[in-house]
Amino acid sequence: MAEKSPGEDQGAPRGSVALYTVGLVFALLLTGASFLVSQTHWLWGPGVPAGLAVLAIAQMGVHLVFFLHISTGADNTNNVVALAFGLLVVTLVVSGSLWIMGHLDANMLPASAIMEMQR
Amino acid sequence: MNARAAVGMPRPDSGPAPTRVVVAYGFWIFLLSDIIMFSALFAAYAVLYRQTAGGPSGHDLFDLRHVAIETMSLLFSSYACGLGLLAVERRRLSAFYFYFALTFALGATFLGLELGEFSTMLAHGAGPSRSAFLSAFFSLVGLHGLHVSAGLLWLVFMVAQTAYRGPRDFVRRRLLCFSLFWHALDIIWVALMSMVYLMGAR
Numbered sequence: 001m002a003e004k005s006p007g008e009d010q011g012a013p014r015g016s017v018a019l020y021t022v023g024l025v026f027a028l029l030l031t032g033a034s035f036l037v038s039q040t041h042w043l044w045g046p047g048v049p050a051g052l053a054v055l056a057i058a059q060m061g062v063h064l065v066f067f068l069h070i071s072t073g074a075d076n077t078n079n080v081v082a083l084a085f086g087l088l089v090v091t092l093v094v095s096g097s098l099w100i101m102g103h104l105d106a107n108m109l110p111a112s113a114i115m116e117m118q119r
Numbered sequence: 120m121n122a123r124a125a126v127g128m129p130r131p132d133s134g135p136a137p138t139r140v141v142v143a144y145g146f147w148i149f150l151l152s153d154i155i156m157f158s159a160l161f162a163a164y165a166v167l168y169r170q171t172a173g174g175p176s177g178h179d180l181f182d183l184r185h186v187a188i189e190t191m192s193l194l195f196s197s198y199a200c201g202l203g204l205l206a207v208e209r210r211r212l213s214a215f216y217f218y219f220a221l222t223f224a225l226g227a228t229f230l231g232l233e234l235g236e237f238s239t240m241l242a243h244g245a246g247p248s249r250s251a252f253l254s255a256f257f258s259l260v261g262l263h264g265l266h267v268s269a270g271l272l273w274l275v276f277m278v279a280q281t282a283y284r285g286p287r288d289f290v291r292r293r294l295l296c297f298s299l300f301w302h303a304l305d306i307i308w309v310a311l312m313s314m315v316y317l318m319g320a321r
Contacts, residue, residue, distance in 0.1 A: 005143030007204070007299045020201040027194055031312075035187060038317035049318055056313035060306050067201055067302040079147055086151035090158040097162035 004075040006068050023066025030059040139292050146296040150303045153266075157307050160262060164255040164315065172250035177319025180245055182236070186316045189232050190308065193267075196225035197305040204298045207286050215286075219278050222301070226271050233264050256315065263311060266304050273297055 034055045037043050043051045064070045070079050109117075135141075168177065203218030237257075240246070247257035277290075277297050284290050 005140040005295070006147040007143055007295050007302075016205055017202065020198055020205075024194070024198045031190055031194070031309075034313055034317055035183070038321060039183070048321065052313045052317055056309055059309045063197075063302060063306045063309065067197060067305070068299060078144060082144075082148055082151055086154060089155050093155065093158045094162045094165070097159075098165055101166040 004069075004079070006070055006079050019066055019069075023062055026062040026066065027059055030055050030062065034059075139288070139295065142292045143295055143299065146299055150299060153303065154307065157259070157262070157310075160255070160259040161310065161314065164259050167251040167255040168319065170251035172252075174250040174253065175243070175245050176252065177256075177315070178321065180240055180243075181316050181320040183316065183320050185232060185236060186312060186320075189229050190312050192225045192229040192232070193305050193308050196222050196229065197302050199225065200298050200301045204294055207281065207291060207294055210286055212281070212286065215281070216278065219274060223271060223274050223278075226267060226274070226301075230264060230267050230271065233260070233267075237261075237264075260311060260315065263304065263307055266307075270297070270301055270304060273300070 034052055037048060037051045037055065064083070070076060070083060072080060136144075199218045199221040203215050203222060206212075206214035206218055240253075245253055247254045274297065277294055281290055281294070
């Protein structure tokens with residue numbers, strides 16, 4: 001089992017220009033879709049943030065596969081495991097912060113009430 | 120008898136991984152740690168973006184046409200960087216110089232637009248000290264801008280090194296790391312574009 005480095009593409013020499021180009025086309029389509037979703041009323045208003053998040057995650061996936069050449073092939077296990085750990089930490093940091101700060105915000109007294117108590 | 124066989128471990132079917140694989144893997148770990156740092160700033164922004172302290176909000180400040188041009192510059196810059204890497208792998212040096220010049224020009228366009236946006240905001244009194252929202256915005260977007268500036272410096276250095284030392288193994292390993300860095304910056308920009316600008320401008 002040969003190992004593979006991120007960014008490496010061991011396909012046919014011509015195939016890799018095609019790979020970058022396919023990635024570029026997908027990225028352009030997804031970017032266009034993000035702008036459309038945010039600027040038009042095609043999506044139900046409260047659903048727009050979720051739509052944008054889905055499109056952004058899809059585009060990040062396209063970049064990872066077509067530009068950084070991270071795939072799920074057997075020669076790419078180490079890179080994918082590192083990516084999975086990175087995603088775990090990112091999820092914990094972002095969702096944990098939003099969760100804790102959301103509760104703090106909901107449970108905290110207004111500043112005026114705190115001033116009143118300190119008197 | 121080798122040490123692995125002595126302790127009864129299975130022998131790998133090949134020797135240690137080539138230097139190129141090891142270097143790129145290490146750099147990939149660095150990039151992931153960089154992305155984790157950005158995620159902390161994203162979390163801070165997500166917590167603070169409504170706290171405008173009576174000052175301007177994203178809806179007042181963001182110009183989406185501007186953001187679209189920035190996005191296109193960075194995306195095509197990433198594409199040109201990938202093609203430049205393929206060119207140097209095939210020892211086509213003139214194509215490599217062309218694509219890396221394009222990468223630099225598009226990256227510099229992005230940076231120029233971003234600095235222009237920042238100076239307009241500062242001129243309208245919407246600097247990082249105006250509100251918690253703007254502090255979070257400037258730390259997050261500014262850190263990405265700093266990464267792009269560092270990337271442009273690195274690009275100039277790598278082109279000079281390729282010209283001076285030729286496309287040797289160690290030079291091509293560094294070029295591979297540079298291209299990974301540049302693509303990773305584009306990934307972070309995708310998150311910035313959607314989560315900060317497109318959501319903020321609504």
